[in-house]
Amino acid sequence: MQIHISWPAGHTTATIEETPTSKALAGVLPIISTARTWGEEVYFDTPVSVPTEADARQVVEPGTVAFWTEGDALALPYGPTPISRGDECRLASPCNILGTLDDDPRVLSTVRDGDPIRVELITGV
Template identity: 40%
Template sequence: MRHILIKAGNVTIRARLLSTPTADRIWDSLPMHGAVQTWGREVYFRTSISPDIEPDARTVVSKGEIAFWPDGDAITIGFGATPISKRGEIRFTSKCNVWAIALDDVDQLKGVYAGEEITVMEAELAEPGWQGNSPAPPLHRARRHNRLHAGACPIDDANG
């Protein structure tokens, strides 16, 4: 079973990869680094890969599902409502491929701010001795500072 760590600001989240073409592409591209962008209760970052939309891609995901946004070439993690959500759902701007499941509480991402560094890496490389069944590495809260704004919609990104 393949596991990763997502480190953003002072937050660390473990995740288990699913058996999907997108998960395979991401796994083969690790480690990945970028700058956090936010949109409501969504954290995402641009990547250098461009997987195709998978047949089961969707715009609404469940908390803890980690997705890839093909229209923006970005890894995205929704942890609550976005500006277009209805009745508390987690809704992205277009269909996304779900490729991993978080093993830790994604609500920690409330403490991550636009512009902070984000890294996705193999868990075994990041935390020697940690295997998927062992206790998680320590989880940290991000320190308070002014929030940078990524814009009203991920599509309107000035960087891309």
């Protein structure tokens, strides 16, 4: 499935794999939340609460769409976070991996802390 993520200064799409977490997320879309930034990561609350999956990871590639189970939030890293070692994308804790952004992850650098952010399913794909 694909999702569309938009905020005042931009937008992107992501391809999402079928996982228990992505199914739960799809069931509540569309959502509007408030973006938060943590280093070069954007994250935001969702109404979804799921357990950590077996393949959860803490260090991911830029542009990974992850679900932070401890915060019930989507996490979109595009570069180093405050706990990264070097240039890696290190999330706050192991997160469920949902998919990847379709565009250059650096587009997320235009998201400002406190921006409204909307996530919706792309239908007809």
